[in-house]
Amino acid sequence: EYYFDHVMRMVQPDYIPTDDDILMTRNRTSGIILTEFDYGSVHWSVVDVGGQRNERRKWISCFDNVKAVLFVVNLSAYRKVLFEDRTENSLVESLNVFQQTFNNPTFVTTPI
Numbered sequence: 001e002y003y004f005d006h007v008m009r010m011v012q013p014d015y016i017p018t019d020d021d022i023l024m025t026r027n028r029t030s031g032i033i034l035t036e037f038d039y040g041s042v043h044w045s046v047v048d049v050g051g052q053r054n055e056r057r058k059w060i061s062c063f064d065n066v067k068a069v070l071f072v073v074n075l076s077a078y079r080k081v082l083f084e085d086r087t088e089n090s091l092v093e094s095l096n097v098f099q100q101t102f103n104n105p106t107f108v109t110t111p112i
Contacts, residue, residue, distance in 0.1 A: 032049055049062055054084065066110055077091040
């Protein structure tokens with residue numbers, strides 16, 4: 001909807017994306033994506049496990065020696081439904097997944 005509302009601006013030859021244009025962009029992740037980088041003297045490995053229901057069964061293989069879990073939720077999901085289930089609110093689903101993750105025995109000693 002956002003892009004349809006702004007299409008005339010975006011098709012201009014001198015178009016430069018606004019902060020909102022960038023923030024409204026979403027790439028649905030599929031599979032497991034590993035990004036590694038160094039920040040100061042610390043080496044980071046960040047694993048994006050994808051949020052779709054069919055991707056979740058792959059998650060557990062990513063959690064060996066995890067030091068922390070950063071759970072990211074799309075705050076605009078309060079008015080959206082799932083890609084896989086058009087009857088389920090996305091934010092409610094995210095809260096359920098957070099609770100399942102938080103209560104998983106794998107993370108009993110892991111900061112979330």
